[in-house]
Amino acid sequence: MAKPFWEKGIRFECQGTGRCCTSRGSYGYVYLTLEDRRRLARLLKLATSAFTRRYCRKTDGYFHLSDFRGPCQFLRERSCSVYEARPVQCRTWPFWPENMNARSWKREVVAFCPGVGKGRLFSKAEIQERLDQDPVY
Numbered sequence: 392m393a394k395p396f397w398e399k400g401i402r403f404e405c406q407g408t409g410r411c412c413t414s415r416g417s418y419g420y421v422y423l424t425l426e427d428r429r430r431l432a433r434l435l436k437l438a439t440s441a442f443t444r445r446y447c448r449k450t451d452g453y454f455h456l457s458d459f460r461g462p463c464q465f466l467r468e469r470s471c472s473v474y475e476a477r478p479v480q481c482r483t484w485p486f487w488p489e490n491m492n493a494r495s496w497k498r499e500v501v502a503f504c505p506g507v508g509k510g511r512l513f514s515k516a517e518i519q520e521r522l523d524q525d526p527v528y
């Protein structure tokens with residue numbers, strides 16, 4: 392099998408633009424695991440069911456934040472207001488399964504996210520560990 396283009400790791404460091412917190416077409420959903428909903432509910436001092444009713448929707452069997460057009464409802468001045476409880480999907484950007492082919496990486500990530508190529512090197516194992524956390528795949 393061919394080696395992935397990220398075999399030798401990839402440098403990444405968030406530049407704080409908030410761009411990945413603003414939806415764009417098919418990249419609009421922030422999917423939520425049950426643990427994500429529990430963690431966010433705890434932070435907001437809500438029952439998980441109340442958090443889910445207030446902030447979530449379900450599409451094709453998967454929960455996601457309900458606002459999937461424009462900025463995330465938790466984005467304040469380019470910062471995440473629920474940062475310590477942010478969903479796994481937000482923690483693992485840009486190492487998402489749908490991004491990790493050379494074509495998508497170039498078109499959807501490098502062209503979009505100024506953090507790629509900056510900061511520390513994420514090893515192949517660290518990238519794989521993030522890919523394995525994906526809430527949908």
Ligand code: SF4
Pocket residue numbers: 411412413421463464465466467470471472473474477478481
């Ligand atoms: S939860 Fe926070 S990190 Fe995730 S999209 Fe919303 S503002 Fe961004």
